[in-house]
Amino acid sequence: MFQHLLVPLDGSALAECVLPPVRALAARLGAAVTLLHVLERNAPAQVHGDRHLAAAAEARAYLDAVAAGLGQEGVRASVHVHEVAEGRVARSIADHAREFGCDLIVLATHGRGGVRGFFLGSIAQQVAGSGAAPVFLVHPDAVPDPLCCRHLTVPLDGAPDHERCLPVAIGLARAFGASLHLVTVVPRRSDLTAEEAAAGRLLPASTQLRLEVRRQEAARYLADLRRRLEPEGVPVTVEVRRGEPAAQILAALRAAGTDLVVFGTHATKGWEAFWAGSVTPRVLPQWRRPALLVPV
Numbered sequence: 001m002f003q004h005l006l007v008p009l010d011g012s013a014l015a016e017c018v019l020p021p022v023r024a025l026a027a028r029l030g031a032a033v034t035l036l037h038v039l040e041r042n043a044p045a046q047v048h049g050d051r052h053l054a055a056a057a058e059a060r061a062y063l064d065a066v067a068a069g070l071g072q073e074g075v076r077a078s079v080h081v082h083e084v085a086e087g088r089v090a091r092s093i094a095d096h097a098r099e100f101g102c103d104l105i106v107l108a109t110h111g112r113g114g115v116r117g118f119f120l121g122s123i124a125q126q127v128a129g130s131g132a133a134p135v136f137l138v139h140p141d142a143v144p145d146p147l148c149c150r151h152l153t154v155p156l157d158g159a160p161d162h163e164r165c166l167p168v169a170i171g172l173a174r175a176f177g178a179s180l181h182l183v184t185v186v187p188r189r190s191d192l193t194a195e196e197a198a199a200g201r202l203l204p205a206s207t208q209l210r211l212e213v214r215r216q217e218a219a220r221y222l223a224d225l226r227r228r229l230e231p232e233g234v235p236v237t238v239e240v241r242r243g244e245p246a247a248q249i250l251a252a253l254r255a256a257g258t259d260l261v262v263f264g265t266h267a268t269k270g271w272e273a274f275w276a277g278s279v280t281p282r283v284l285p286q287w288r289r290p291a292l293l294v295p296v
Helices: 015-029 056-072 089-100 114-118 125-129 159-175 192-202 203-233 243-257 271-275 278-284
Strands: 004-010 030-042 077-086 104-107 135-138 151-155 179-185 237-243 260-265 293-294
Touching: 004 015, 004 089, 015 056, 015 104, 015 135, 030 056, 030 089, 030 135, 056 077, 077 089, 089 104, 089 125, 089 237, 089 271, 114 135, 125 135, 151 159, 159 179, 159 203, 159 260, 159 293, 179 203, 179 243, 203 237, 237 293, 243 278, 260 278
Parallel strands: 004 030, 004 104, 030 077, 104 135, 151 179, 151 260, 179 237, 260 293
Antiparallel strands: 135 293
């Protein structure tokens, strides 16, 4: 399980929203924490309404104060200031995760309305797309304090590589005494892509039958996966939904009372690949609770 958390902070109150989850994760997992600030080239005077940390000494004093606060709560925290001004902060965060051997990066999202404000173009998105380490995202408008992890949900699409996020989800569920809910979505005819829909109009009965077969295959897949996970000692439930994938995953998260959603993401080819054809970026802007993105 995670043993070394990297926590990038820019000095803003918004970024500090990650601290309650960091405390809970470090306590439950016995993990060490490294607080990081990357000096930014041509940094703006303010970030998220707070003064931007533009000097190394100022940044170090700030991180030391945060580390001292964590230390008073029993968290082992060290600090690092990257003093060479960077033009690409996200890449520097990913590089530090690799250099320090961090196995989890904890980040706040922007927390503004809409897709662009919440995730698109953000540092969090680019770090997640780097594939350097799993990324734990915290929404500043709904900070869990303390972190509640009673119910974890993992959306799956049936691809074997996505199952590589399951050991992480199992580990967290075991550490927090949580249950695990596995969900997959099979579209209806009205949810098919334009190309699939065109074929469906020519052969509606065949298309309907094919989708029903996919539903049955999905149900067998999840039932088999639940049997394989039984020896892990974590309660596992499964669910097949029908409809538009992103909307149904969101509905499943809410219906299951999900505290943390765990996504397997194809991030190793860069953040553009992370976005391509994935439902994850369509779910995240509408999800206010924590999310864990695991490169697969």
